[in-house]
Amino acid sequence: MSINSKKIKALCFDVDGTLSDTDDLYVQKVTRFFPRFLFKDPSRAARRFIMWIEAPGNALLGLADTLHLDDEMVAVINWLSRHRKHSSKKFLLVPGVDEMLKQLHGRYPMSVVSARDERGTMAFLEQYDLVKYFDVVVTGLSAPHTKPYPDPIFLAAQKMNVAPENCLMIGDTTVDMRAGKSAGAQTAGVLCGFGEEPELRKMGADVILEDTTKLLSALE
Secondary structure, three states: OOOOHHHOOEEEEOOEOOOEOOOHHHHHHHHOOOOOOOOOOHHHHHHHHHHHHHOHHHHHHHHHHHHOOHHHHHHHHHHHHHHOOOOOOOOOEOOOHHHHHHHHEOOEOEEEEOOOOHHHHHHHHHHOOOHHHOOEEEOOOOOOOOOOOOHHHHHHHHHHOOOHHHEEEEEOOHHHHHHHHHHOOEEEEEOOOOOOHHHHHHOOOOEEEOOHHHHHHHHO
């Protein structure tokens, strides 16, 4: 599987697990609390647990993927986004992402397409001075429906003045892959976040990248 780089005219990036690190150190520490006699894969169970803590929106949307409850779960996410208390947490950056964005800047229009709320998304981007690289920032409540619906990608494409099918959606979960495919875009699944290769491929990832920074070579 591969992407058709000649067709790509704009890039759409997820945040959690794609630009923002998923706290692998926390996963390592938590794994010891998931004994092998209870969990077939303690590391995977720990990563899912961290996902619930760090990115409840993504976790709920991933659950919706499994239970086919997209409409109901999106309604819950929208409610949480409006009523959730915001922490002053400092975010982690996926190593090398800032340099990658610097190299891509000017080559493609770029957007953030996140299920996060606007305040959390902007806090992350501003902490690492990444706002300057993005033409558009689409968050959980920007469009009528959030991912896995295609609405956020349609909105980002419109604001970047490109067709959705000329976009590449880069993300780490099945939610990102579904949103991209539903919008007619190409998709790149990254393994530095919450998703795993088999499930990303099953949801139609056009390419699998070890981490987000490998996008540079994939686009060449």
